[in-house]
Amino acid sequence: MKYDVTIIGSGPGGYVAAIRCAQLGFKTALIEKYNTLGGTCLNVGCIPSKALLDSSEHFHNAAHNFKTHGINLNDLQLDLAQMIERKNGVVKVTCDGIDFLMKKNKIDVFKGLGSFIDKNTILVSGETEQKIETDKVIIATGSKPSTLPGIAIDKTRIITSTEALAMKEVPKHLIIIGGGVIGLELGSVYARLGAQVSVIEYTNTIIPTMDGTLGKELQRSLRKLGFTFYFNHKVKTATNAGSEVTVTAENEKGEEVSFTGDYCLVSVGRKPFTTGLNIESIGVKLDERGRIETDAHLETNVKGVYAIGDVVKGAMLAHKAEEEGVFVAEILAGQKPHINYNLIPGVVYTWPEVAGVGATEEELKKAGTKYKVGSFPMRALGRARASMDIDGLVKILADAETDEVLGVHMIGPRVADLIAEAVVAMEFRASAEDISRMSHAHPTYAEAVKEAALAATANRALHM
Amino acid sequence: MLKINVPTVGESISEVTIARWNKKTGDYVEMDELLCELESDKATFELNAEASGVLTTHGNEGDTIKVGDLIAEINTEAARPEGMAKPEAKAVSTKPADAPSTKKADEPAKTSYATGSAGPAAQKILAEKGISPAQVVGSGKDGRILKSDAVKAELKTTQNEQKSRVDRAEKMTSLRKTVSKRLLAAKNETAMLTTFNEALQQFPAVNAYLNGEEIIYHDYCDISIAVSAPKGLVVPVIRNAESMSLAEVESEVMRLAGKARDNKLSIEEMTGGTFTITNGGVFGSMLSTPIINPPQSAILGMHNIVERAVVQNGQIVIRPIMYVALSYDHRIIDGRESVGFLVKVKQCLENPALLLTQGTDLNKLLLGL
Numbered sequence: 063m064k065y066d067v068t069i070i071g072s073g074p075g076g077y078v079a080a081i082r083c084a085q086l087g088f089k090t091a092l093i094e095k096y097n098t099l100g101g102t103c104l105n106v107g108c109i110p111s112k113a114l115l116d117s118s119e120h121f122h123n124a125a126h127n128f129k130t131h132g133i134n135l136n137d138l139q140l141d142l143a144q145m146i147e148r149k150n151g152v153v154k155v156t157c158d159g160i161d162f163l164m165k166k167n168k169i170d171v172f173k174g175l176g177s178f179i180d181k182n183t184i185l186v187s188g189e190t191e192q193k194i195e196t197d198k199v200i201i202a203t204g205s206k207p208s209t210l211p212g213i214a215i216d217k218t219r220i221i222t223s224t225e226a227l228a229m230k231e232v233p234k235h236l237i238i239i240g241g242g243v244i245g246l247e248l249g250s251v252y253a254r255l256g257a258q259v260s261v262i263e264y265t266n267t268i269i270p271t272m273d274g275t276l277g278k279e280l281q282r283s284l285r286k287l288g289f290t291f292y293f294n295h296k297v298k299t300a301t302n303a304g305s306e307v308t309v310t311a312e313n314e315k316g317e318e319v320s321f322t323g324d325y326c327l328v329s330v331g332r333k334p335f336t337t338g339l340n341i342e343s344i345g346v347k348l349d350e351r352g353r354i355e356t357d358a359h360l361e362t363n364v365k366g367v368y369a370i371g372d373v374v375k376g377a378m379l380a381h382k383a384e385e386e387g388v389f390v391a392e393i394l395a396g397q398k399p400h401i402n403y404n405l406i407p408g409v410v411y412t413w414p415e416v417a418g419v420g421a422t423e424e425e426l427k428k429a430g431t432k433y434k435v436g437s438f439p440m441r442a443l444g445r446a447r448a449s450m451d452i453d454g455l456v457k458i459l460a461d462a463e464t465d466e467v468l469g470v471h472m473i474g475p476r477v478a479d480l481i482a483e484a485v486v487a488m489e490f491r492a493s494a495e496d497i498s499r500m501s502h503a504h505p506t507y508a509e510a511v512k513e514a515a516l517a518a519t520a521n522r523a524l525h526m
Numbered sequence: 527m528l529k530i531n532v533p534t535v536g537e538s539i540s541e542v543t544i545a546r547w548n549k550k551t552g553d554y555v556e557m558d559e560l561l562c563e564l565e566s567d568k569a570t571f572e573l574n575a576e577a578s579g580v581l582t583t584h585g586n587e588g589d590t591i592k593v594g595d596l597i598a599e600i601n602t603e604a605a606r607p608e609g610m611a612k613p614e615a616k617a618v619s620t621k622p623a624d625a626p627s628t629k630k631a632d633e634p635a636k637t638s639y640a641t642g643s644a645g646p647a648a649q650k651i652l653a654e655k656g657i658s659p660a661q662v663v664g665s666g667k668d669g670r671i672l673k674s675d676a677v678k679a680e681l682k683t684t685q686n687e688q689k690s691r692v693d694r695a696e697k698m699t700s701l702r703k704t705v706s707k708r709l710l711a712a713k714n715e716t717a718m719l720t721t722f723n724e725a726l727q728q729f730p731a732v733n734a735y736l737n738g739e740e741i742i743y744h745d746y747c748d749i750s751i752a753v754s755a756p757k758g759l760v761v762p763v764i765r766n767a768e769s770m771s772l773a774e775v776e777s778e779v780m781r782l783a784g785k786a787r788d789n790k791l792s793i794e795e796m797t798g799g800t801f802t803i804t805n806g807g808v809f810g811s812m813l814s815t816p817i818i819n820p821p822q823s824a825i826l827g828m829h830n831i832v833e834r835a836v837v838q839n840g841q842i843v844i845r846p847i848m849y850v851a852l853s854y855d856h857r858i859i860d861g862r863e864s865v866g867f868l869v870k871v872k873q874c875l876e877n878p879a880l881l882l883t884q885g886t887d888l889n890k891l892l893l894g895l
Contacts, residue, residue, distance in 0.1 A: 402646070490645050493640075496667075
């Protein structure tokens with residue numbers, strides 16, 4: 063079989079690239095080594111974690127907030143098995159959706175491990191072995207959870223996000239190594255279900271790549287939920303002693319401290335995954351962190367071989383991978399697309415949610431940019447009080463001279479959705495005043511964006 | 527009372543059909559408001575109010591009327607109905623009396639940090655056209671380049687502006703006039719002769735117009751291409767074909783033909799050709815006499831290629847043969863020029879390398895002669 067484009071890996075980068083290639087008239091093949099399409103995002107990432115986050119949030123509300131709303135439950139019970147089962151159902155429906163999209167777009171799907179024979183021939187090793195001839199290749203093999211030296215993941219008590227999405231019991235004490243997005247989201251799930259959660263973080267803040275205000279605000283909310291944070295701790299070892307795990311670390315004074323719990327979630331980031339691809343044989347270069355090196359067109363040093371998503375540099379986000387999938391497909395079709403990497407939003411699905419786009423305040427300070435800050439708390443909104451979701455704020459950073467919006471950072475209910483307004487505004491280079499002069503429906507959480515924009519324009523928020 | 531007549535919408539369109547009235551008799555219309563949609567056999571276009579006032583319509587939806595005929599009248603003296611503020615006046619009147627005297631909002635659009643910056647879609651479109659945002663005037667807020675600006679940038683690229691768009695008008699000589707008159711007497715409108723046999727710039731008359739007593743020569747070649755479209759034959763125009771490569775011409779033909787089939791050609795894209803090519807061969811025609819598309823002076827008809835018995839070196843051999851026909855206005859073009867033109871076309875078709883080397887013999891070029 064001879065294809066115009068073959069894509070290895072069917073995560074959000076790979077399958078979106080396949081659809082766009084098919085739309086552009088390329089004969090397209092998609093290779094996936096697992097039984098279901100969708101990659102990490104759909105199977106063991108974004109989608110299942112959101113399913114558990116939503117379920118556990120309902121449980122948490124039922125246990126703590128319903129009474130205030132005038133709803134009394136006498137014997138609230140957790141059915142974790144059902145919660146996990148529902149999550150599996152969500153994943154299945156979503157994955158089936160990808161199957162449908164592949165059929166609809168007449169994309170040939172090959173199940174098996176894809177590896178290069180040469181740059182135009184891919185061997186797919188599944189139940190059978192077959193060779194695919196192809197003109198162009200897009201590598202979209204994604205990433206895997208990484209770990210620290212001295213810590214062996216045993217997948218029983220010392221686990222990664224994958225195992226944390228299919229627990230048989232709620233941990234009594236969950237020790238989380240790493241205060242990034244994945245650890246905080248999964249920690250939230252089990253904290254809401256009653257677990258004691260300890261986060262051990264190497265730096266001095268959680269979600270360190272996002273604006274500092276968000277980290278501080280989120281810490282406050284998570285502490286209320288029962289999180290304990292240990293900052294500036296360097297984890298040394300994690301030992302599974304059968305029924306419990308002991309984690310040792312060095313604190314900022316250089317003293318050794320130890321933590322004991324029944325599970326330890328290692329969420330120290332993810333590493334690019336290229337195992338089995340045999341890219342060495344065709345000479346594709348990797349950088350010092352194991353990522354595939356690409357040029358401005360996401361083409362590797364081997365002509366006709368491209369790479370997208372977690373396996374290349376940049377934020378490891380599904381929506382970034384999707385943009386890159388579309389980008390490469392259009393490049394192959396001779397178009398001239400562009401990705402504005404500065405405007406790929408970051409999102410965290412804790413409750414309150416966290417989202418940000420553009421420059422953080424720390425980055426602006428470092429760059430010496432003169433900027434103005436406009437901030438507005440969610441608690442001042444009628445909508446927030448009505449729903450009892452009063453934690454959070456919206457912060458807009460604007461250029462001190464031109465008033466152009468340089469960064470928007472938010473924490474609050476559904477801000478992962480709300481951030482889209484900021485992306486649109488910034489893509490069109492809106493000023494803070496522009497946003498403040500657009501009508502925002504009342505009562506909504508979005509009003510916080512307008513008010514923050516008013517505050518940034520000339521410190522003239524209306525409801526503060 | 528302002529009379530609105532059906533405007534001239536393109537050459538060879540003499541009548542239009544009223545597709546839809548957007549306003550009716552008695553309506554108060556604002557200047558530039560859409561009055562109705564008109565349809566010719568080739569395209570749909572809109573008629574807007576030339577002034578504000580009360581409208582009287584002439585003709586019903588579905589009626590066919592001639593270009594230049596009265597279609598509507600606007601009584602510009604009629605009073606604006608109450609509650610219908612003048613658009614400009616409205617903006618002023620809604621301004622609160624105690625509005626902060628500060629600044630901005632009410633000032634006209636001006637330049638800012640965002641002037642000339644293109645949004646995501648506009649940016650991609652411009653990149654693909656190879657046009658720098660600096661060459662485009664943005665119509666968005668504070669001069670932002672909108673998608674529509676980027677799309678339009680195609681029609682008036684600076685490249686095209688730099689290309690020759692010069693017309694030369696030359697008085698007809700008295701001999702020409704006589705030839706012209708005689709031929710006109712013989713044939714009523716244009717004098718058509720068809721030469722059978724097989725380079726427009728080498729024969730400028732073929733690319734010229736006759737305008738009264740003047741011959742308008744064009745230094746550019748805007749080639750009309752006859753395309754069969756769902757609504758009938760349309761002739762989109764390839765501008766400045768003389769400065770395009772073969773591949774560029776090909777892609778432009780594909781683009782225009784695609785738009786023609788989707789009925790998306792604008793009037794602008796169909797007017798102003800200086801010469802027409804039609805290919806009856808795709809429908810199986812072996813030989814035909816194409817009709818000139820006035821005011822052009824000539825049209826080239828291509829036909830299908832069939833195998834024919836011909837004599838070469840004293841032998842009867844089978845060779846692919848295509849007939850090529852040039853219909854031309856004998857008032858401008860003499861037989862010598864028309865035959866010369868066809869011979870040039872034949873040479874180019876028989877030896878495509880000539881097209882790629884701009885007419886220089888390939889062997890000479892390669893040998894550096």
